[in-house]
Ligand SMILES: *[C@@H]1O[C@H](CO)[C@@H](O)[C@H](O)[C@H]1NC(C)=O
Ligand SMILES: *[C@@H]1O[C@H](CO)[C@@H](O)[C@H](O)[C@H]1NC(C)=O
Ligand SMILES: *[C@@H]1O[C@H](CO)[C@@H](O)[C@H](O)[C@H]1NC(C)=O
């Protein structure tokens with residue numbers, strides 16, 4: 001698609017769009033730190049109250065930017081997954097039923113993977129590879145469900161780990177959310193704008209233009225955006 005020079009009618013329409021977005025509603029997430037950032041992040045997780053409590057439990061959170069908060073979240077998820085691993089080991093030791101023992105063994109392996117994924121996410125985040133950190137954290141979020149379904153395999157047993165799995169999934173999901181935000185902060189926002197313009201030749205009478213905005217400097221709030229890696233798009 002051709003990149004057109006914006007016509008005056010396009011500029012007028014774009015200004016109208018900007019006017020209708022009230023910049024005072026909320027400051028852009030790019031600027032948020034500390035508890036304001038926590039509120040914005042936890043809004044997107046499936047238990048915002050627990051997410052908020054968990055992140056605030058670390059004293060660093062109060063002044064953290066997104067990158068510092070990512071480290072906090074990885075630590076929380078990792079501690080929880082490690083503690084769950086110990087719980088699984090003790091359940092294996094006490095298991096009388098051989099079927100239950102087998103299912104617990106599956107979970108022990110799953111949790112080894114979760115702890116590894118979170119360790120990798122930690123290393124990636126330390127070296128600034130936020131997309132890799134995000135991918136590792138996404139893998140970690142899938143572990144708890146694998147552990148849950150293991151107990152449904154014959155001989156089916158009642159899962160003794162559902163509350164443990166719940167927290168590990170939730171905490172890993174917080175890591176995913178924060179890593180996604182960091183990725184988005186470094187991203188350019190590309191808007192495709194179609195403006196009705198009868199002076200334009202063409203069947204639909206619309207002028208299409210692509211406007212590129214730097215996400216970090218937006219004066220207004222965007223709640224849904226697709227993030228493109230421009231270095232790949234060129
Ligand atoms: C974001 O922070 C920068 C630097 O502190 C400031 O200049 C800018 O006005 C802030 N933007 C908003 C929308 O709060
Ligand atoms: C993350 O890495 C740092 C070292 O860079 C280490 O001190 C910390 O324990 C690691 N945390 C986790 C959760 O692996
Ligand atoms: C994981 O975190 C939750 C919520 O803080 C806590 O209730 C639970 O005990 C933790 N799990 C382990 C195994 O420590």
Ligand SMILES: *[C@@H]1O[C@H](CO)[C@@H](O)[C@H](O)[C@H]1NC(C)=O
Nearest residue numbers: 128129130131182183186231
């Ligand atoms: C932001 O993008 C630049 C250029 O593509 C890259 O070098 C840098 O590592 C990225 N930073 C983050 C936080 O992803």
Ligand SMILES: *[C@@H]1O[C@H](CO)[C@@H](O)[C@H](O)[C@H]1NC(C)=O
Nearest residue numbers: 186187188214215216217230
């Ligand atoms: C976007 O703005 C930030 C902060 O002003 C700057 O560091 C970054 O290089 C800009 N990114 C692009 C793609 O222009």
